[in-house]
Each structure stands twice: as C-alpha cells, then as structure tokens.
Amino acid sequence: MVVMTRWLDPDEQRTWRAFLAATRALMDTLDRDLQRDAGMPHAYYEILVRLSEAPERRLRMSELAQAAGSSRSRLSHAVARLEAAGWVRRDDCPTDRRGQIAVLTDAGFTTLAAAAPGHVEGVRRHLFDALSPAQVDQLRRISETLADHLTGS
Amino acid sequence: MVVMTRWLDPDEQRTWRAFLAATRALMDTLDRDLQRDAGMPHAYYEILVRLSEAPERRLRMSELAQAAGSSRSRLSHAVARLEAAGWVRRDDCPTDRRGQIAVLTDAGFTTLAAAAPGHVEGVRRHLFDALSPAQVDQLRRISETLADHLTGS
C-alpha cells in the first residue's frame, strides 16, 4: 500500500529550519565556550552538574545516565575520562555487585564551580536575554510538551 | 573587579533543562532514524538537501558550509565521505582556482528522494504533531529571534 508523505507546508518548513539553525548555533556556541574556558564539552559539564546535585554527590551509573540524558555506553566512556581528569571517582555499589557509583570529587566540584558562572552567563546572554518573558514561558511549555512526547513514546 | 553571576531563577532553570532534554531527544531520535533508514547522519542529509535546492544542484564549498551551518573543515570531511559514497562530486571552480564546487550526483538525488519521506514523517510526528498551531508559530518566532541573535553577534 502506498502512503502519501505528509510534506511540510511553507510555514512548517520555515519553522523547522529556523529551529535547526537556532539550536545548532546555540549549542555550538555554548559548547565551544565551555571547551575553551573549562576544558570540557557540555555533555561532561552536565554530568558534573547532576552529580553535584545528588545526595552526597554520588549516583548509580544508570541513574546518572538517565538524569543526564545519556546512553549507558556514552556515560561509561565519559566517566572514564572524568575519572582520568580526577573529577569523578568510581565506587562499588554495596547492594548490587554489578553496580558502580560515580562520585564527584572535591577537585571535580571545584572545577564545576569555576566553570558554572561563565556557562550560566552564556546561557543567559544567548538565550534568555534574546527572548521576552512571554516567549520564555512559551518555550518552557513547548519544550516540556516535546520532552514528554518523545520520552513517553 | 568582582562581577556577580546572574544565576538562573527556578523558572529559567526549568525552561533551560526542558529545552535541553527536548532538543536532545528530538535530534537523537531523528538522527538515529536517518542513520538506520538511509545510512547517513542528519548533518549529511542536510548537505544533500541544500545541494538539491541549489541551481544545477551545485554550490561552492563555502556557500554550502554557510547554508548547512557547518564549518569548512567539517564540510570538507563530510563531502569526502559523500563523494566516496557516490552521492556528491567535486568540480573545479572556473573563476577561482582555489574554489571547489560540490555537485549532487543522480545517485545522491535518488538516495535523498528515498530518505526524505521517512525523515519528514519523523519531523512531523515528533515535532509538529505534538504542538498546537499557536505553539508552532511561537516556536518559529522564538527560533528566528535566537538565530538572528546568535549569528548576528
């Protein structure tokens, strides 16, 4: 059976391309700034953030992967690098002998604290300063809807 | 001089994290689908799209990089791969001996035509179907504002 493709109309085209351009430019900028100023990509920064917010700054690998929106494999590679940098340590899990627990070290926390102001400033300048309060609200609703829609299917 | 960091308030935090989660999930999904169904990452798909829309399906490397939102280096590597796949050809530029012109081959066009319906369907399902018409309009304005703000600074 032949199914007709529901192509994008001109308005949707325009929206989609603007969305692509905007998100790419935004992420590229933040990523480059973070790499330059803190020596780490945004994905690693986010891992450190999630760890810093966890009780005792420790999380099971799989929970950390979930929180950071990362695959297990990606996280495993990433934590290996973060461990080599001295920013994260691996502990064995007492209740599950398969488990590993990633722990943010003091050095990791210090590095994160040094990187955060510059990064937040970038997010503010490149995202929030460009939008009206109403648009920020719209963006929140849109993003939450999309995130629900994508992770719930 | 010490400058106070303008931290994100809770609403901004929530917006930023939802935005991160949504864009990451969306791009990951589309990228994976495209890789599975068409054997190419989204960045390569976009290069083929831009070429297909150009007069005679040919563009100077630097214009193509601009159009696809890519660095020169990235495009150079990408076109090398696309050429190896037989989807793109390189011609010399007649007016500038430094120049190279990327040309979409018939095989490239055929591959793109085969990949497009599935990809567009994905964009529709994961983005437009989840949003109201008003939200699509909001997203367009927000994206255009951000893109202007980022590329114009």
Add this chain to the structure above:
DNA sequence: CCGAGGTTGTTGAACGCTCAACCAAATCGG
C-alpha cells in the same frame, strides 16, 4: 608589478559518540 595580508579548502590528530558484543550479577518461572 610586488609583497602583505586575507580567503578557500584540505589535512591529520585528538576526542566524543554510537553500535554491537560481551561479562557478571540479579531476577524470574517452574
């Protein structure tokens, strides 16, 4: 016409991500 400086495009190394394969440990069904 010449040389300085800018532009175009490529290259190779380092790095991060993906995917599939894999091991070890936990859990489930009978």
Add this chain to the structure above:
DNA sequence: CCGATTTGGTTGAGCGTTCAACAACCTCGG
C-alpha cells in the same frame, strides 16, 4: 533450587567533529 532471561556496566571498532596547521590562490596598497 536451577536454568533462562533480564539488567548493569564495560569495551573496542568505526565514524563524525574540532582544532590547528598548512598550501594555494586572490586582492589590494603602493
């Protein structure tokens, strides 16, 4: 209690991106 299945995490290969360095060419002032 035992085998089958599932879960947690790691590994290595292949690929795409970045960055810095580079070569070739153009351009513009003098």
